[in-house]
Amino acid sequence: QKEVEQDPGPLSVPEGAIVSLNCTYSNSAFQYFMWYRQYSRKGPELLMYTYSSGNKEDGRFTAQVDKSSKYISLFIRDSQPSDSATYLCAMKASGSARQLTFGSGTQLTVLP
């Protein structure tokens, strides 16, 4: 079993839809949770960063962490075609980025 599981999709939604992307994990030591967005033929870019449980909102994006269920989510409201990308979750137990464990990514397409 992988430490971090992420549904690869692909996920296709109409413009304006609410998108829910999810990851589950098995390592209860993970405390820092991230979502990266990766456009085709580009490197990942950090989208959201949360520590421990709870919600964090940034514009149309909301990151949610439920440590009791070992489950994290990224919600995208009013999705746009420009949101079409692969979304990777990542998490770590301590400070160093060397410890980051990435999910395999979910490919999202938002249709105009």
Place this chain on the structure above:
Amino acid sequence: GAGVSQSPSNKVTEKGKDVELRCDPISGHTALYWYRQRLGQGLEFLIYFQGNSAPDKSGLPSDRFSAERTGESVSTLTIQRTQQEDSAVYLCASSLAPGSTNEKLFFGSGTQLSVL
């Protein structure tokens, strides 16, 4: 430069040949990472450089893989005697605050390596 620069963007090679991949980090970023991204899989950590400290090579999959970094500048990842399973995107990232809880990685666009 404005961002992390990697070259070449694409590399096609024959099995058994050596390849060299280059990364130019963001100026002033002391930490540099190499990752491998196989199709449909998450990023795998390969190696980490921080200043003049000994690199963390714990992620290198075999002794065919090696990397060097000149000071806090350019890094090269070398794969000797390439195998088909080495086909992947090789990503480089740099950061300004290595080891901190708020460390943010800035990634290059990667090198797509195809071993025939």
